[in-house]
Amino acid sequence: MRALLFISFILLGNLLWADCDPYLKKANSARLANYKIDVTLDHVTKCLEAEQVLTWINHSPEPVDALRFYMYQNAFKNTETTFMQSAEGDVFGENPADRPAEEWGWIDVLSAIQNGQELINDSRYVHPDDNNTMDETVLEIPLASPVLPGDTLVLDMVWSEKIPKIFARSGYERENFYNMVHWFPQVGVWEQSPEGTWRWNCHQFHRRTEFFGEFGNYDVNITLADFLVTGASGCETNNVDNGNGTKTVSYHCEDVIDFAWCAYPHFKVVEDDWEHVHIRLMVAPEHKHLAPRLIGAAKNSLSYMAEHVGEYPYTSLTILDPPMLGLKSGFMEYPTYITGGSFAIFPKGVRTLESLIAHEFCHQYFMGMVATNEKEEPWMDEGFVTYHEDKIMEAMYGDDGSLFNILGYKVNNASFSRHEYVSLDNPSCGAIARTGWEINDGFKGITYSKTATMFKTMEGMLGEDEMVRLMQSYFAKHRFSHPRGPQFIAHVKEHVGQSSNPNAMGDIDRFFEQLVYGVDILDYSVTNISYFIETSDRGYVNNGENRDFVEGVKSEKIKSKILVHRQGGVVLPVDLRVTYEDGTQETVAWSGEENTKIFIFENDTKVITAEIDPEYKLYIDVNLNNNSLTLEPKKTPSLKIGSKMMYWVHNLIQGFGIFI
Amino acid sequence: MRAVSNIVKGFKRSFRFRRVAGYIMLIQAGLSVLVALLSINYVNTSIGQSTNLMKIIEGYNHDVFQDLLLYESTGWEMIKTLIALTVFVYLMLGPLISGGLFNAYHKESDHWNVFWKGGSRFYFSFLKLNVLILLILLICAGIIGFGAITFATHGLENFVSEVPVLIGVGVALFVAILFGIYLVSVSARIKWQMIENDDKRVWANFRLGLKNLKNKRMYLVVLGFLFLLLSAVVAFFSNALINCIPESGFALMLLAFVIQILVLFFKVFLRNAYQAAIIE
Incomplete structure (x- = not known):
C-alpha cells in the first residue's frame, strides 16, 4: 500500500510539474535569504501592495542587530537620487526631469514585525556610498533582538509601491506592459570583509550596476487582472481564477539571488525544452516569428555553458x-529570467539578437551562480560573460562572421x-578593476570588452583546452558563493601552476596587475628589417712600409637585423618569428621588457618577414x-x-548619375 | 507591355551606340580610378609591409580594417573627401553626358564630335534643369520624409507594435522612389525635347514638358520601376558572381577586376537603354 502511495505521489508530481519542476533535486546554496511574497498589482493605479515574509539565517559568528534592504524602486522617486544624479540627465536618451508626476515611482515599507514587535518606526535610510540624503535606496531596520550566530530571523513585512513608468528596466509601459525587477525590499549581503570584520554589503542603486544578493528560495504569489499574461523567475506552480476579474499566479524558485517577473496582455508564449530545462519565451506577437532564433540561441547557450563551464x-x-x-526593459539578466531586445525586421546575418540572448544567459553563471558583487567588481560578471558570449557565438556560427x-x-x-x-577615445582611461560608480568613461569598452579581450589573451597563452579547464574549475569551486577578484586570480595561479605548462602566462600576478588593475596598453611592433653580409679581417694591417691592405673574408652567411619596439606599458612574454627567403622559419622568445630591442639572425638567406606574436595569442x-x-x-x-x-x-557615381 | 517593349527597344538603341557608352564609361572610370590610386597609396604607405594585410586577400577582416582606420585615420579622411569630390564632379559633368547621349540619339551618330557638341551646347541649360529637378526632388522628399518621421515618432509612442510604423515608412519610401523615378523621366523627356527642338530655354521647356507628359505619368512610373527592378537584378547577380571568385591570387583578382569592369559597362548600357526607352 505504501509503495502504491509512493508511486502515485511520484506520478502525480510528474503530472503536476510535467513542464517545469520547480523543486531542485538538491540544495545548491546555503539558502540564507528566503522570501514568501503575496503581491497584488493594481493595473489602474500602477501600484503594488504586498505582504512579505523574509526568513533570514545568520551564517556568521557575530550577532546581527539590524538588517539592510535594497529599496531600488526609490531610485525612481525624484531627480536627486544617486541613480538619477549619476545618470546626468540621460537615461536611455531621456531626461528624467521631463517626466510628469504620475510616471515616477517609489516603495515604502509600512510594517516590519519581528516576534510580534513592530520595527519600522526605528528604520532609517542609509547612504553608505555617497552620503546623498535624498537617496532612499538602502533601508536599515534595527532589530528588536539580535539574530545570534546560526539563528533564523523571520521578518513579516508589509510594503506598497508605486510602479514607475520604465526609466531603465523596471516598471510599466502603456498597454499594461510590466517588467518587475528590483521590485521588492531585498535584504543585502551579510559578509566578511577582506579585513575580516562582518558587515552589510548593501550598496545604493547606481546607474550602471545592480546585483549583489544572497541565495535563497522564493515563493511568490502574484494577484493581478486576469487578462495579463505573466512570466517570472522559476516555475509557475499554480494559477487560480479568483472570479472577480483577477487571478493569482504562483511561482517557486530555488537557489537564486533575485526574483523578477513580467506581465503583458498580448504576450505569445512559446515553450520548449532543453534536457531538464523548460524554456518559456514571452514574446510580443509581432516578434513571434523570431522565436526559433531566440530559443535556438538559448539552447545553444545552455549546451555550450553546460559543456564548457x-x-x-x-x-x-x-x-x-x-x-x-x-x-527599455530589455537587454538584462535576472536569475532564470532574461530579457532580450528585438525588432520585427531582423536580418538573419545580423546576429545581435542571438548574441544578446547568449550574453544574458551567461549571466546565469556569472553573477547568477558565481554571485560576484557587480557593484564593486562589475568586470567579474560582465567581463566573464562577454568572453563566454563570444565563445558561444563562435561555436554556433564559426569564427568567420559570427556576429555580422x-x-x-x-x-x-x-x-x-x-x-x-x-x-x-582613450583605451587607458581606467583600470578594469573599479567599482561601478567610479567608472565614468568607457564603461562597456573597459568592463565588458577589455576584460573579454584579456580572457581571450589568456586563452591564447594557455591554449583553448586549458582555458576551458580553468573556467570549469573556477565555476565548480565558487558556484553559489560570492568570490572576489583576488580569489579568481589565486585560482588562476593555482590552476595554471598545476597545469602541464605552468609558465604559459609568465608572471601571473604581473599579468593581472597590468591588465586588470593597471591602465596601460599592450602594443608591440616590428619597425625595421635590414640585412648585411659580414666581412671579417678586412682593412689595413701593420704600420709604415709594411702597411698592407687585406681584402678579408666575406662571410657566407647573411645577418638580418630586426628592430622591435614595445610601445605600450604592458609587458607580456611574446614570440618573434622570422621567415627567411628560402621559406624556413625561426622563432625566438622575447620577454618584452625592453622598450626597443634588436634581434640578429644569421642564415644562408636573408629574413624577409618578421612577426611578433605570429599566432595572435596576445589579442589585447x-x-x-x-x-x-x-x-x-x-x-x-x-x-x-x-x-x-x-x-x-x-x-556610387552611377547611382547618382540616374538623376542627371 | 508598352514599357517592356520600349525597354527592349531602348536596349537595342543603347547597344547600337556602343561608343557613347564607352565615352561615359571612360568618364566614370577616370574619376573612380583616382580614388583607387589614392586607396592603393594609402594602404601601401600605412600597412603595406604588414603580413596582416594578406588576411584581406581572403575577404573582409575586421581586425585589419579596424586597426588601419584607427591608427591611420588621416589617409582615410583624404579618401572620403576625394569620394565626395568625385561624386560632385560627376554631377557637374552630368549635363555633358546627358546632352551628349541625347544628341547622339537625335543625330543617329555615336561619333565623339556629336557627343561633345550636344553636351557642350546644352551644358548650362541642362545644368539649370538638373538643379531645378533636384530642388523639386529635395522639397518633395523632405515633405514625404517629414511625414514619415512624424508618423514613425507618433507610431512608436502610441502603437502597440512597430509593424505599422515599418509599413508606413516603407510606403513613404516607396512613394518617394516612385516620385524620384518619375522626375528622372520628366527630366530626360524635357532634355530630349530641348535637343529635338534645339531650344535651350529651361523654364519654357519645363512647363511644356510637364504639359506634354500629363497622359504619360503612369507609363513613366512603370518604366522607371522596371528600370529599378532590372538594376536590382543586375546588382544581385553581379555581386554574387564577383563574390564567387576567391581572389586568393593575382590571376583571380584580375579576373574579378575584369568582371567588375564588364558589370559596370553593362550598367552604363542599362542606364542608356532606360533613357532611350523614356524618349521612345
Whole structure:
C-alpha cells in the first residue's frame, strides 16, 4: 500500500510539474535569504501592495542587530537620487526631469514585525556610498533582538509601491506592459570583509550596476487582472481564477539571488525544452516569428555553458522579448529570467539578437551562480560573460562572421569586443578593476570588452583546452558563493601552476596587475628589417712600409637585423618569428621588457618577414597591424583594395548619375 | 507591355551606340580610378609591409580594417573627401553626358564630335534643369520624409507594435522612389525635347514638358520601376558572381577586376537603354 502511495505521489508530481519542476533535486546554496511574497498589482493605479515574509539565517559568528534592504524602486522617486544624479540627465536618451508626476515611482515599507514587535518606526535610510540624503535606496531596520550566530530571523513585512513608468528596466509601459525587477525590499549581503570584520554589503542603486544578493528560495504569489499574461523567475506552480476579474499566479524558485517577473496582455508564449530545462519565451506577437532564433540561441547557450563551464542546475529559463514599447526593459539578466531586445525586421546575418540572448544567459553563471558583487567588481560578471558570449557565438556560427555576416561584411564577436576596447577615445582611461560608480568613461569598452579581450589573451597563452579547464574549475569551486577578484586570480595561479605548462602566462600576478588593475596598453611592433653580409679581417694591417691592405673574408652567411619596439606599458612574454627567403622559419622568445630591442639572425638567406606574436595569442595588443613587417611591401592586397574601391565608387557615381 | 517593349527597344538603341557608352564609361572610370590610386597609396604607405594585410586577400577582416582606420585615420579622411569630390564632379559633368547621349540619339551618330557638341551646347541649360529637378526632388522628399518621421515618432509612442510604423515608412519610401523615378523621366523627356527642338530655354521647356507628359505619368512610373527592378537584378547577380571568385591570387583578382569592369559597362548600357526607352 505504501509503495502504491509512493508511486502515485511520484506520478502525480510528474503530472503536476510535467513542464517545469520547480523543486531542485538538491540544495545548491546555503539558502540564507528566503522570501514568501503575496503581491497584488493594481493595473489602474500602477501600484503594488504586498505582504512579505523574509526568513533570514545568520551564517556568521557575530550577532546581527539590524538588517539592510535594497529599496531600488526609490531610485525612481525624484531627480536627486544617486541613480538619477549619476545618470546626468540621460537615461536611455531621456531626461528624467521631463517626466510628469504620475510616471515616477517609489516603495515604502509600512510594517516590519519581528516576534510580534513592530520595527519600522526605528528604520532609517542609509547612504553608505555617497552620503546623498535624498537617496532612499538602502533601508536599515534595527532589530528588536539580535539574530545570534546560526539563528533564523523571520521578518513579516508589509510594503506598497508605486510602479514607475520604465526609466531603465523596471516598471510599466502603456498597454499594461510590466517588467518587475528590483521590485521588492531585498535584504543585502551579510559578509566578511577582506579585513575580516562582518558587515552589510548593501550598496545604493547606481546607474550602471545592480546585483549583489544572497541565495535563497522564493515563493511568490502574484494577484493581478486576469487578462495579463505573466512570466517570472522559476516555475509557475499554480494559477487560480479568483472570479472577480483577477487571478493569482504562483511561482517557486530555488537557489537564486533575485526574483523578477513580467506581465503583458498580448504576450505569445512559446515553450520548449532543453534536457531538464523548460524554456518559456514571452514574446510580443509581432516578434513571434523570431522565436526559433531566440530559443535556438538559448539552447545553444545552455549546451555550450553546460559543456564548457558547468551544469545549469535550474529547471527553467524564462526569456522576455519585449514589444517595442517596452524596449527599455530589455537587454538584462535576472536569475532564470532574461530579457532580450528585438525588432520585427531582423536580418538573419545580423546576429545581435542571438548574441544578446547568449550574453544574458551567461549571466546565469556569472553573477547568477558565481554571485560576484557587480557593484564593486562589475568586470567579474560582465567581463566573464562577454568572453563566454563570444565563445558561444563562435561555436554556433564559426569564427568567420559570427556576429555580422551580411553582404560580405563579416565580424566575429571576439573581434567586435576587441574593437569596442581599442577604439575607445582613450583605451587607458581606467583600470578594469573599479567599482561601478567610479567608472565614468568607457564603461562597456573597459568592463565588458577589455576584460573579454584579456580572457581571450589568456586563452591564447594557455591554449583553448586549458582555458576551458580553468573556467570549469573556477565555476565548480565558487558556484553559489560570492568570490572576489583576488580569489579568481589565486585560482588562476593555482590552476595554471598545476597545469602541464605552468609558465604559459609568465608572471601571473604581473599579468593581472597590468591588465586588470593597471591602465596601460599592450602594443608591440616590428619597425625595421635590414640585412648585411659580414666581412671579417678586412682593412689595413701593420704600420709604415709594411702597411698592407687585406681584402678579408666575406662571410657566407647573411645577418638580418630586426628592430622591435614595445610601445605600450604592458609587458607580456611574446614570440618573434622570422621567415627567411628560402621559406624556413625561426622563432625566438622575447620577454618584452625592453622598450626597443634588436634581434640578429644569421642564415644562408636573408629574413624577409618578421612577426611578433605570429599566432595572435596576445589579442589585447591594441594595434595588430604593426606586429609584423615584410622586407618588401606586398602589392597584391593593396591592389585588391584599390580595385574594390574603384568598383564601389564607380557604382556610387552611377547611382547618382540616374538623376542627371 | 508598352514599357517592356520600349525597354527592349531602348536596349537595342543603347547597344547600337556602343561608343557613347564607352565615352561615359571612360568618364566614370577616370574619376573612380583616382580614388583607387589614392586607396592603393594609402594602404601601401600605412600597412603595406604588414603580413596582416594578406588576411584581406581572403575577404573582409575586421581586425585589419579596424586597426588601419584607427591608427591611420588621416589617409582615410583624404579618401572620403576625394569620394565626395568625385561624386560632385560627376554631377557637374552630368549635363555633358546627358546632352551628349541625347544628341547622339537625335543625330543617329555615336561619333565623339556629336557627343561633345550636344553636351557642350546644352551644358548650362541642362545644368539649370538638373538643379531645378533636384530642388523639386529635395522639397518633395523632405515633405514625404517629414511625414514619415512624424508618423514613425507618433507610431512608436502610441502603437502597440512597430509593424505599422515599418509599413508606413516603407510606403513613404516607396512613394518617394516612385516620385524620384518619375522626375528622372520628366527630366530626360524635357532634355530630349530641348535637343529635338534645339531650344535651350529651361523654364519654357519645363512647363511644356510637364504639359506634354500629363497622359504619360503612369507609363513613366512603370518604366522607371522596371528600370529599378532590372538594376536590382543586375546588382544581385553581379555581386554574387564577383563574390564567387576567391581572389586568393593575382590571376583571380584580375579576373574579378575584369568582371567588375564588364558589370559596370553593362550598367552604363542599362542606364542608356532606360533613357532611350523614356524618349521612345
